[in-house]
Amino acid sequence: MKNNRFSNATKLTLAALSIAILTACNSTQAVVEQESRQDAAKRIAQENIIVDGHIDVPYRVEKGWEDVTVATASGDFDYPRAVVGGLDAPFMSIYIPASLDNSPASTALAHDLIDSVEAIVGRAPNKFALAYSVADVEENFAKGLISLPMGMENGSPIQGSMDTLKVFYERGIRYITLAHSQSNHISDSSYDLRRQWKGLSPFGKDLVLEMNRLGIMIDISHVSDAAFYQSVEISKAPVIASHSSLRTFTPGFERNMSDDMIKALAKNEGVIMINFGSGFVNPMARTWRDKLGEQRQALIDTFGEDSTEVEDFNTKYAKQNPYPFADLNMVLDHIDYVRDLVGIDYIGIGSDYDGVGDSLPEGLKDVSTYPNLVAGLLERGYSEADIKKILNENVLRVWRKVEEIAAAS
Incomplete structure (x- = not known):
């Protein structure tokens, strides 16, 4: 029987190293492709x-x-x-x-x-x-x-x-x-x-x-x-x-x-x-806007359009509900x-x-x-x-x- 050239531990190490090299190569290729896509996009735009x-x-x-x-x-x-x-x-x-x-x-x-x-x-x-x-x-x-x-x-x-x-x-x-x-x-x-x-x-x-x-x-x-x-x-x-x-x-x-x-x-x-515009393409943005309008109108109905509650409402609403x-x-x-x-x-x-x-x-x-x-x-x-x-x-x-x-x- 011929002796194995490498021990099992060494083989595992080499396998891991090969995988790492392949992963790095694939990652590098992805970066190159991404860069070329961005370059192509700039060229097309110009x-x-x-x-x-x-x-x-x-x-x-x-x-x-x-x-x-x-x-x-x-x-x-x-x-x-x-x-x-x-x-x-x-x-x-x-x-x-x-x-x-x-x-x-x-x-x-x-x-x-x-x-x-x-x-x-x-x-x-x-x-x-x-x-x-x-x-x-x-x-x-x-x-x-x-x-x-x-x-x-x-x-x-x-x-x-x-x-x-x-x-x-x-x-x-x-x-x-x-x-x-x-x-x-x-x-x-x-x-x-x-x-x-x-x-x-x-x-x-x-x-x-x-x-x-x-x-x-x-x-x-x-x-x-x-x-x-x-x-x-x-x-x-x-x-x-x-x-x-x-x-x-x-x-x-x-x-x-x-x-x-x-x-x-x-x-x-x-x-x-x-x-x-987000409100035109994102349904969550539309819902956000609709809820703002409903709650604002409720405050107008309760306190009046010139009230402090209405004046500060948009800022408070946006702070409590970040825009999607x-x-x-x-x-x-x-x-x-x-x-x-x-x-x-x-x-x-x-x-x-x-x-x-x-x-x-x-x-x-x-x-x-x-x-x-x-x-x-x-x-x-x-x-x-x-x-x-x-x-x-x-x-x-x-x-x-x-x-x-x-x-x-």
Whole structure:
């Protein structure tokens, strides 16, 4: 019998050492793969146009001026962070609070906010440029400039006048969110229990066709379900949801879109641009918000709206009940769901940066973080071609189609 070269103890030691080496190698490989994924994500973000359907910079700087052409101490958007994130075409939201509906103040504010976007470009023409068309976005990208197309959030400033609509088109408005948090003269709102029009008003129905004629995208974020279905039925062009997510993850939250609505949107060849806000993607955040509202209203009913109890309530509630932030994976779940339901061609990005306060998900806190989203898509097996569709191609296809229909009118 031949002698064993090693004792059993030595064999066990060598086996353990081999396992340790293999584990270390696998761990190193995982790190390399992770690094390459992050590098790929950064490359994709920088090489391709990133369109974000909804960023509330104009209203932010209206409330408190900040020069977003340089680094800012607050907010979700400024030029340096946009460059890091690869953001190329953020739609500047011309947001009009529903409290101004049916008043000339809504029209005046809309013009003031458009002025502020023009002022941003005027302060830094080597960094930003206005964009009135898909061609402008592409040309600005080639020049290394960040495009600032504009969308109006709440059609209230139109004030029932097609002439006023045309003025806003001429000033650069390229989509209009028909209503906001209350029913207005155009459409019922998903937030408003009063369904005075049972969808679109008679003027709203005419407005949809006039927007088609001019070349303004119809944005169905915020509107009631009935208004959505009427919009896609009437419109000759695809429509967008500039900053919405999925109701299947947030049952009862009509502001998000149902499966049937997404299917109708896809049939219309439109696009849903996923909202990043925790309350839009995380059901626990919705529950948190609902409970806050219920308890606050109970205190108002008991002590009055101007009471100390009500004044301090939000701070105390948040301290006792930490906010359940969403994370990157929850946002990716919404993207996955749309892809699996109707396909990759109907998905975009509508972050709602500077519009959802401090409720943004972990990993997507500001405009520097788009590469995190891209890396997450890569990790989930999305091809680079599919990622390009999400970043820009789907929404630019819609915008281009809207332009073509307007040109033929």
